[in-house]
Amino acid sequence: MSEEPLVLGIETSCDETGVGVVRGEKLLVDAIASSVDEHARFGGVVPEVASRAHVEAMIPTLERALTGANVALGDLDAIAVTCGPGLAGTLMVGVAAAKALTLALGIPLYGVNHLAAHVAVDIVEHGPLPEPVLALLVSGGHSSLLLVPDVTDDVRPLGATIDDAAGEAFDKVARVLGLPFPGGPHIDRAAREGQITIDFPRGLTTGRDLERHRFDFSFSGLKTAVARWVEAERQAGRDVPVADVAASFQEAVVDVLTRKAIRAAKEHGVADLQIGGGVAANSRLRALAQDRADAAGIRLRVPRPALCTDNGAMVAALGAQLVAKGRSPSGLDLPADSSLPVTLAHVPDQIG
Numbered sequence: 001m002s003e004e005p006l007v008l009g010i011e012t013s014c015d016e017t018g019v020g021v022v023r024g025e026k027l028l029v030d031a032i033a034s035s036v037d038e039h040a041r042f043g044g045v046v047p048e049v050a051s052r053a054h055v056e057a058m059i060p061t062l063e064r065a066l067t068g069a070n071v072a073l074g075d076l077d078a079i080a081v082t083c084g085p086g087l088a089g090t091l092m093v094g095v096a097a098a099k100a101l102t103l104a105l106g107i108p109l110y111g112v113n114h115l116a117a118h119v120a121v122d123i124v125e126h127g128p129l130p131e132p133v134l135a136l137l138v139s140g141g142h143s144s145l146l147l148v149p150d151v152t153d154d155v156r157p158l159g160a161t162i163d164d165a166a167g168e169a170f171d172k173v174a175r176v177l178g179l180p181f182p183g184g185p186h187i188d189r190a191a192r193e194g195q196i197t198i199d200f201p202r203g204l205t206t207g208r209d210l211e212r213h214r215f216d217f218s219f220s221g222l223k224t225a226v227a228r229w230v231e232a233e234r235q236a237g238r239d240v241p242v243a244d245v246a247a248s249f250q251e252a253v254v255d256v257l258t259r260k261a262i263r264a265a266k267e268h269g270v271a272d273l274q275i276g277g278g279v280a281a282n283s284r285l286r287a288l289a290q291d292r293a294d295a296a297g298i299r300l301r302v303p304r305p306a307l308c309t310d311n312g313a314m315v316a317a318l319g320a321q322l323v324a325k326g327r328s329p330s331g332l333d334l335p336a337d338s339s340l341p342v343t344l345a346h347v348p349d350q351i352g
């Protein structure tokens with residue numbers, strides 16, 4: 001390979017059909033089709049609806065990506081695809097598409113971990129990842145703290161949510177407040193007009209809870225506390241101050257996330273913190289993380305919001321790293337694994 005590897009990445013783990021193209025550490029294109037509007041009236045992603053939307057969007061999104069990157073299929077050196085974790089039916093669409101393309105083109109296939117890809121995407125934004133980097137991964141399905149010595153094959157979980165993911169909590173609280181799905185961006189926006197007037201609980205941050213769950217998160221108690229508070233206001237015949245509730249809830253979430261992330265970085269002697277996943281698009285999380293990282297002497301890296309939510313660029317970014325580091329490709333028997341463990345950054349050929 002004379003030039004750096006040209007890798008196409010396919011993402012279908014939830015409701016975004018993403019196709020990205022990366023050359024080495026440079027992002028050429030990030031094409032997205034989302035079925036989010038089709039799920040809004042159900043208040044959450046409906047797997048069958050999402051799967052069918054992926055089937056319909058795959059070819060047009062692929063074509064858009066190739067045109068945008070100004071490359072032909074025949075130019076590609078490899079194809080990477082999210083093979084887990086995620087919704088089984090939606091993952092299968094992406095994996096099948098990637099297998100068909102690699103078989104037809106005679107190029108390697110890399111089945112990659114969605115979570116590691118959320119970390120790797122920052123390479124196309126801010127350059128090579130420091131090794132190690134401490135990653136806070138906050139999305140609709142996951143809230144994890146990861147120690148990452150090498151995003152291609154050494155990802156160590158330090159803690160995770162023991163109940164709801166951070167994004168799930170945003171979505172559920174938005175529903176309580178009568179805001180549309182997905183709720184995160186709406187709460188973010190509403191909170192800018194409000195004040196932090198209510199002291200909502202911070203789960204697993206004190207006493208024995210903290211001892212036992214030093215780097216774990218819990219958001220279900222917070223969600224219930226918000227629902228009870230809102231209900232009490234309604235029963236008392238008062239108008240719910242949506243902006244203030246949004247600001248107070250959001251503050252409780254981002255306070256815990258940033259506090260634990262900074263503590264994990266300090267205790268593990270890691271000087272760089274990276275934040276990824278859909279919730280990393282949150283403006284208050286970005287601001288508070290920057291303040292606290294500055295105060296602790298830790299460097300912070302957060303990709304632009306469009307690269308924080310699910311996309312194909314992140315898959316291509318991790319794929320390009322795997323190619324560059326000479327990791328072995330996946331076999332054509334690569335399964336879609338809805339509960340792929342975070343410790344497996346990619347799934348090499350089992351038979352060899």
Ligand code: KG4
Nearest residue numbers: 139140141167182184278279281282309310
């Ligand atoms: O990473 P992502 O696109 O998909 C998953 O892998 O889950 O994350 C989606 C989640 C949703 O729960 C959404 O409400 C949340 O990210 N989100 C936000 C914001 N933008 C998206 N949460 C808080 N503030 C935002 N600005």
Ligand code: ZN
Nearest residue numbers: 139277278310
């Ligand atoms: Zn995600």
